[in-house]
Amino acid sequence: MTVLNSPIHSPATESLYDTEILIIGSGAGGATTAALLAEAGFDVLVVEEGAWVEQGTVVPFSLDQMNQQYRSAGVTVALGLPSIAYTEGRCAGGGTEVNSGLYRRPPADVLERWRTQYHIRDLDPDEMYAIAHELETALNVTKVPGKVSAPSMALHRGAEALSWENSESPRWMKYPAGGNASSGQRQSMTRTYLPRAHRAGARIITQCRVRKLAIRGTSASEAAVVLANGQPGRIRFRHVFVCGGAIHTPALLQRSGLHEHIGDTLAVHPTVKLAAHFREAINVPDDVPVHQVKEFAPEISFGGSASNPGLVAMALADNWAEFGHAVNDWQRISVYYAAITSQGKGRVKAIPGMRDPLVTYHLTGRDKQLLRSGLSRLTLLMLAAGADEVYPSYRGAPLVRTPGDIANLQHSFATTKATVMTVHLCSTVPIGEHPRCAANSFGQIRGMKNVWVNDASMLPDAPGVNPQGSVQAFAVRNARRFIETNSPRG
Ligand SMILES: Cc1cc2nc3c(=O)[nH]c(=O)nc-3n(C[C@H](O)[C@H](O)[C@H](O)COP(=O)(O)OP(=O)(O)OC[C@H]3O[C@@H](n4cnc5c(N)ncnc54)[C@H](O)[C@@H]3O)c2cc1C
Numbered sequence: 001m002t003v004l005n006s007p008i009h010s011p012a013t014e015s016l017y018d019t020e021i022l023i024i025g026s027g028a029g030g031a032t033t034a035a036l037l038a039e040a041g042f043d044v045l046v047v048e049e050g051a052w053v054e055q056g057t058v059v060p061f062s063l064d065q066m067n068q069q070y071r072s073a074g075v076t077v078a079l080g081l082p083s084i085a086y087t088e089g090r091c092a093g094g095g096t097e098v099n100s101g102l103y104r105r106p107p108a109d110v111l112e113r114w115r116t117q118y119h120i121r122d123l124d125p126d127e128m129y130a131i132a133h134e135l136e137t138a139l140n141v142t143k144v145p146g147k148v149s150a151p152s153m154a155l156h157r158g159a160e161a162l163s164w165e166n167s168e169s170p171r172w173m174k175y176p177a178g179g180n181a182s183s184g185q186r187q188s189m190t191r192t193y194l195p196r197a198h199r200a201g202a203r204i205i206t207q208c209r210v211r212k213l214a215i216r217g218t219s220a221s222e223a224a225v226v227l228a229n230g231q232p233g234r235i236r237f238r239h240v241f242v243c244g245g246a247i248h249t250p251a252l253l254q255r256s257g258l259h260e261h262i263g264d265t266l267a268v269h270p271t272v273k274l275a276a277h278f279r280e281a282i283n284v285p286d287d288v289p290v291h292q293v294k295e296f297a298p299e300i301s302f303g304g305s306a307s308n309p310g311l312v313a314m315a316l317a318d319n320w321a322e323f324g325h326a327v328n329d330w331q332r333i334s335v336y337y338a339a340i341t342s343q344g345k346g347r348v349k350a351i352p353g354m355r356d357p358l359v360t361y362h363l364t365g366r367d368k369q370l371l372r373s374g375l376s377r378l379t380l381l382m383l384a385a386g387a388d389e390v391y392p393s394y395r396g397a398p399l400v401r402t403p404g405d406i407a408n409l410q411h412s413f414a415t416t417k418a419t420v421m422t423v424h425l426c427s428t429v430p431i432g433e434h435p436r437c438a439a440n441s442f443g444q445i446r447g448m449k450n451v452w453v454n455d456a457s458m459l460p461d462a463p464g465v466n467p468q469g470s471v472q473a474f475a476v477r478n479a480r481r482f483i484e485t486n487s488p489r490g
Pocket of ligand 1: 024025026027028029030047048049050087088089090091092093094095096098099100101102103104208209210211243244245246248249252423424425454455456457466467468469471
């Protein structure tokens with residue numbers, strides 16, 4: 001292993017880079033792939049469009065963070081009826097720097113579905129859980145020491161009162177000895193796999209956007225990039241791993257002329273939300289609850305959202321005339337969501353001449369029913385937790401004070417009146433041997449000798465749980481297969 005003294009990353013300035021392995025994107029998939037391949041002796045270059053933002057220099061879940069670490073400051077949307085607002089990280093470490101850090105292993109029934117329906121070859125649950133164990137150690141996946149936060153406790157209390165299944169989700173966090181719920185340090189990629197890749201000799205360049213791959217026949221040889229100073233540059237490589245996330249991986253492949261089954265099967269976990277008011281102060285502005293309620297999973301899950309005053313205001317905004325006054329009492333309010341496993345599908349389409357792709361998503365009738373039922377049950381959960389007023393987030397929503405008011409909610413709710421959102425995007429370049437898969441069982445794009453995907457785009461469909469654990473488990477599995485079947489250039 002080469003130990004380097006150079007800084008971990010540098011902004012891209014050279015007009016020409018040369019590498020054996022090019023990894024595009026430094027998020028959950030890209031960083032994990034980079035560490036494994038560099039440790040196996042490959043010459044690795046990671047390019048990241050966003051900047052390296054040290055943890056601690058921005059407040060988690062703040063507007064400042066959205067400006068610095070999210071794509072388009074968090075304002076991105078999949079068009080449809082209703083449209084679905086989505087957010088993605090765009091910085092060194094990608095989504096892992098901004099996300100809630102809630103860890104779930106890929107569920108056994110999901111792995112079995114992917115093996116049988118998408119024909120993923122050699123998908124062995126024992127191997128996947130051995131990898132999950134490694135990841136849990138590497139990321140320090142752990143529960144909160146001592147008491148969970150008040151908004152998390154509310155979820156737990158409500159679920160217990162209704163006898164609904166609930167549990168604390170562990171997170172990738174390190175807590176100091178004697179620490180508490182608010183003293184954890186997120187074990188994102190800039191803290192874990194990117195330094196590990198660097199220690200093994202990988203170069204990491206930031207503020208470098210890959211526009212397109214030059215492809216001739218069945219091979220790609222070069223990437224056209226925009227450097228940190230806005231000038232064009234080039235990167236020559238032997239193999240390329242595209243890990244730009246579920247929206248930008250398919251868009252880049254399409255811009256490079258690859259289209260077969262690419263971008264046609266976007267899967268997301270759509271959510272609707274509400275703001276719950278309690279008699280006592282409950283708000284924690286810079287963290288999210290760790291409890292999740294899984295009584296109706298995988299169809300519907302409940303959890304808590306970031307709830308700083310700006311986000312409380314956004315939760316009230318759909319019915320501002322009626323609910324807006326409540327923002328003055330934000331210390332007694334926390335925001336919660338109902339997420340569903342959607343049967344709908346979306347598309348990502350690169351548009352010539354435009355920087356960002358067009359994203360669309362179609363919710364099915366069953367999805368819309370689940371969102372209605374999810375919001376009603378979430379409201380009941382909050383009342384059972386002791387909320388004295390619940391403000392559902394949709395235009396014309398009623399104020400709910402008692403379970404009897406929920407019938408009114410059920411009657412008046414429509415997804416077209418609600419702000420439907422998602423932070424879980426996947427499945428735009430599904431892997432497997434089934435003819436509808438865009439890449440083979442280990443992420444190699446069909447018909448291409450040296451183009452691979454290894455990020456959330458490869459998951460065949462939505463896992464129904466927080467996805468980062470699944471993304472990283474597959475990234476490790478596929479990187480290991482690559483190492484077994486390819487040798488580093490001597
Ligand atoms: C607010 C939020 C909360 C979340 N909470 C959780 C949670 O609690 N638990 C969980 O499991 N998951 C959570 N997720 C989802 C999780 O973060 C993602 O599933 C995961 O990060 C996906 O990994 P990825 O490698 O596919 O993409 P990302 O981590 O998004 O990384 C992709 C990177 O590629 C870069 N890139 C894209 N295109 C290019 C290009 N052309 N050139 C150069 N670089 C490029 C991007 O800038 C980005 O940094 C959350 C996500 C968000 C946004």
